[in-house]
Amino acid sequence: MTLDALSTVLVSGIVLASVYALIASGLSLVWTTLGIFNFAHGALMTLAAYLAWTVSDAAGLGLWLGAGIAIAVAGVVAAGVLIERLIVRPFYDHRDILLITVMTTLAAMIFIEKGSQLIWGARLKQLRPVVPGQVNFLGTTISAQEALIIALAPLLLGLLFLFLRNSRIGRGIRAVGQNPNAAKLIGIDVSRLFIITFALSAALAGLTGILLGSVRMVTPAFGAEPLVKALIIVIFGGLGSLGGTIVAAYLLGLLEAFLIFFIGIYWAPSMIFVLLILILLVRPQGLLGKVVR
């Protein structure tokens, strides 16, 4: 492997990893707080990309990209809150909430995917990049948009960490995830924090969708593959550990890039699964997960 090739693979791995970290942390946040998986998380990504495209593309309303981003994020936050209110909240007191919400959020995913297909059609769309041009990163030329993704991921995740660690609402969200009854007894409105959690998670999915929408082509199934990867990452990183999720996202992104280089794009995804299964056999609780949850 030449130095050039190494650099190319490394950089593409970092881009991939940054996207995974952003998308998986939103999924992880909802899991840690509510104990459910939101299968519509990837579809929210798709929705945001289409909304931003509609507002900002010349074939749509042709407005400023900033307006597209703002409207798209607001739109997916609203969609996230709706998902929580309509198809998660009715089952909070149900013993099988985890399985029931797998079903309901999968339904939401299909609804958003098919809805997008009806509204926007199956033709490929691409967002304008937030920043145009190309930059050199570690000896490899990448689009400035990809560089933005690399820079924004740690920034946004750092902000998320600070928020959860130091702010009153952020600490409240952690408290609700760790012990909802004890949280109730100090006056925390559990249901309100669940909404905020969903809104935050949706905003992260939305931003990821917008960032990725100018790197990849947007289709109705745009968010499906990232969702599957994010699910693996959350489990691999250790359920209930946001830090583990982020570490796993970067590991997996790099691993995937190297596997694609060495064994090709067709075998790489399945080899990732094989490796993950092997690792989970040795460490069933995941990278940083607790043994008991």
Added chain:
Amino acid sequence: MSEAALALDIRDLRAGYDSYDVLHGMSLHVANGERIGLFGPNGHGKTTLLNAISKVIRPNGGSVSFMGEPIAAVSARGIVERGLIHVPQANRLFPDMEIMETLELAAFTRRARAERKTNLDYVLKLFPRLAERRRQQCKTLSGGERQMLSIGVGLMCAPRMLMLDEPTLGLSPKLKEELAAAIAGIGTRGMPMLIVEQDIAFVLSLVDRMYFVDHGEIAREIHRGSDVDHQEIMDMYFGERAAS
């Protein structure tokens, strides 16, 4: 006794889990500044009573007033905002949070935030051990420390009345004494309290009056210094248990 002199006035309260009632119409009151003990066999409704008051569970009927205001329809958050604080039994709190973080978080309502500094100073003085371990996570605490933190969390909520559920469950005699002293200290500030306890000697030393709870009802009221002696209480307790 006039309405306003009562901190807590409960009449005919019914509550339970799923479709069956554990409390079959319970009535009791706590006067302002009064400390009340609740005792009786396990599974007869003491914890259910506290849960129904603090809205961990929804009552099925009856009335509850706090400081003269009806609160049977108020949300869990509203109950905390009014200062009626429930310190639950064997609370494992927030396993991954540190002591100081937990105490700061506990001042969550607006009223509690306004009193945060004063209350924090008071809690750390009352339980110096918490101050020593301020960066330790809840899950690494011993039973005694966790109980101290649990009461500390209650105090951070800016209580006007405290309801303690078995504050000494599973603790050593020495720790029990330590906690009893702390609870008595809180009581001397005129805080009305409702204390659920299995340890009769412990609760007798702390309260002005006791209710004996049996099969989801108040079976008996015992005034301090009344002619009911310790042996009689033991008989009541174990006799009932043997009979049920």
